[in-house]
Amino acid sequence: MKTENSNKENIYEVIFEIVRLVPRGRVTSYGAVAAAIGLKSGARLVGYAMHAAGTAKPKVPAHRVVNSKGLLTGKHHFQPQEKMQQLLEKEGIKVKNDAVVDFNKLFWDPVKELSI
Numbered sequence: 001m002k003t004e005n006s007n008k009e010n011i012y013e014v015i016f017e018i019v020r021l022v023p024r025g026r027v028t029s030y031g032a033v034a035a036a037i038g039l040k041s042g043a044r045l046v047g048y049a050m051h052a053a054g055t056a057k058p059k060v061p062a063h064r065v066v067n068s069k070g071l072l073t074g075k076h077h078f079q080p081q082e083k084m085q086q087l088l089e090k091e092g093i094k095v096k097n098d099a100v101v102d103f104n105k106l107f108w109d110p111v112k113e114l115s116i
Helices: 004-020 030-036 043-055 083-090
Strands: none
Touching: 004 030, 004 043, 030 043
16 A cells, blocks of 8 residues: 555655656746646646755756746755756846846746647
């Protein structure tokens, strides 16, 4: 019988697999990832998974997941907090006032891109 903890780990792995598909130089949102796995109101669960992604193998580019308005709401989970912005900028993504510049242009929707 599966435990609640193993169920959480399984759903996190599904989330991690989708986030690993986000192309370099693009971003997605917590809600878009949740919709891709059939949990339209599961954005918070995706956030919890991104917080736990630091030890995942292979690596999960959690810095590419932002909120639905392009805000870096997860930055407080990076050490130092500026790290999320630095990782995005290293990929050519401009960030101003904790928001992705040209968010709509850079947004990667897994439902559309993966034909889910």
